[in-house]
Amino acid sequence: MTAPEEVSQPPPGERLSRRKRLYYYLMTALPLYVGVAALYVLLFTDVPEDPSSAPMHLLKVLGFLVALGVTIRLGLLTYGLAKINNPQGGFGSIRDTNTIPDCQPLSYSAHQKKPHVVVLLHGFTSSPMIFDHLAKELRENGIDFHAPLIEGFGLIRHDLLFTLREEDWVRQVTELYDLLSSQYEEISVIGHSLGxxxxxxxSQLRPVKHLVVAAPAIFPDPTQRLYRRLAHSQVGARIIAWTIPFLPKLKRKGRSTPNDVLSDEAAAKYFQYPVAPVRGVFNILKLQARVDFTQARFETLDMLLGSQDLTVDGNKILEHVRGLGIPHRVHKFDDTAHNPFVDNESELAGWIVIYILNGDLEWPPKSYVKPSQTQMPPKTQAA
Structure with missing residues (x-):
């Protein structure tokens, strides 16, 4: 029996530059700065009034108290942000998760590691219940799995959706990976849409065995550049997300509900938020800009795509991956929309995943021709 190992800690982070820290302070506190300035302008601007008007005097007193409270909050907020973003002792932060390396969760298993586990990541505004058919197949084949509820979803509360950033999602899945790596030799990851x-x-941050993506929310399309730039603008994103916090999901042609599935039974069975939080949409766009398939570390890559998907353009994703010369297998479903795991061909999708995980499919695929060094396309990122 081999001695168990502790989870390896991520490399030390780098301290944020002074300029970037100042930028974060200003962007976080900017609404308060504007608000307190407006209050003081109103308080100290002469307004014609009846000297005997008690309501006007009361209004001025209340305005002064509000301005004083906002001023105190602004000062303490600026002080707190300065302390949090500039930790003592020279501690740095990990860019992908905004965490301090020495503050990472710890885990240890006294038992010998098991061979393999599968992580299942659900989609935007969805939940792990979309994997019920696949989970049944995994249980019947004796394959361990873990399907987390991605932060912000599957809850009857809205405040998390207004504060979450893409780093929170990345931190959640990397911490789960590190925990499972103390218990399993190899980890495979299956994700749908946002998942x-x-x-x-x-897979760019940690090595995975089998990488299986179903209708991944990746858009290598030049038309997305404007939205990505807007997503990177702290001021623009905050203004739009504050003005339009949610977007209604509209029912599209050929669908019985706003959910992009062909099966009426699946549309009624699986929970989804009936609206899309705009802040979450911006988070997806920012995460898209970080994705680089050339940096992904996997043994096999499989893509499951529905031919009638109205949410993700699978053809553009395939063009992007093929253009990078990355080996992959494609599984297309003719009677399926956005989610192969719940739609009309969910049983077939489950069988294909089991074949992948058991290593029963040929790799690399016959259609893959390894490009020579001179033929390699330039390194690009998904837009």
Whole structure:
């Protein structure tokens, strides 16, 4: 019996530059700066009034108290942000998760590691319940799995959706990976939509055995550049997310509900938020800009795509991956929309995943021709 190992800690982070820290302070506190300035302008601007008007005097007193409270909050907020973003002792932070390396969770297993586990990552505004058919297949084949509830979803509360950043999702899946790596020799990752996007990015940070993505939310399309730039603008994103916090999900042609599935039974069975949080959409766009398939570390890559998907353009994703010369297998479903795991061909999708995990499919695929060094396309990122 081999001695168990502790989870390896991520490399030390780098301290944020002074300029970037100042930028974070200003962007976080900017609404308060504007608010307190407006209050003081109103308080000290002469307004014609009846000297005997008690309501006007009361209004001025209340305005002064509000301005004083906002001023105190602004000062303490600036002080707190300075302390948190500039930790003592020279501690740095990990860019991908905004965490301090020495503050990472610890785990240890006294038992010998098991061979293999599968992580299942659900999609945007969805939950792990979309993997019920696949989970049944995994249980019947004796394959261990873990399907986390991605932060912000599956809850009857809205405040998390207004504060979450893409780093929170990345931190959640990397911490889960590190925990499982203390218990298993190899880890495979299966993701749908947002989960597929997170799965690819996780494989850039940690090695995975089988990487399986179903309709991943990756858009290598030039038309997305404007939205990505807007997503990187702290001021623009905050203004839009504050003005339009949620977007209604509209029912599209050929669908019985706003959910992009062909099966009426699946549309009614699986929970999803009926609206899309705009802040979350911006987070997806920012995460797309970080994805780089050339940096992904996996033994096999499989893509499951529905031919009638109205949410993700699978053809553009395939063009992007093929253009990078990355070996992959494609599994297309003719009677399926955005989610192969719940739609009309969910049983077939489950069988294919079992074949992948058991190593029953040929790798590399016959269609893959390894490019020579001179033929390698230039390194690009998904837009």
């Amino acid at each position: 597929g996007l997170l799965a690819v990015y996780l």
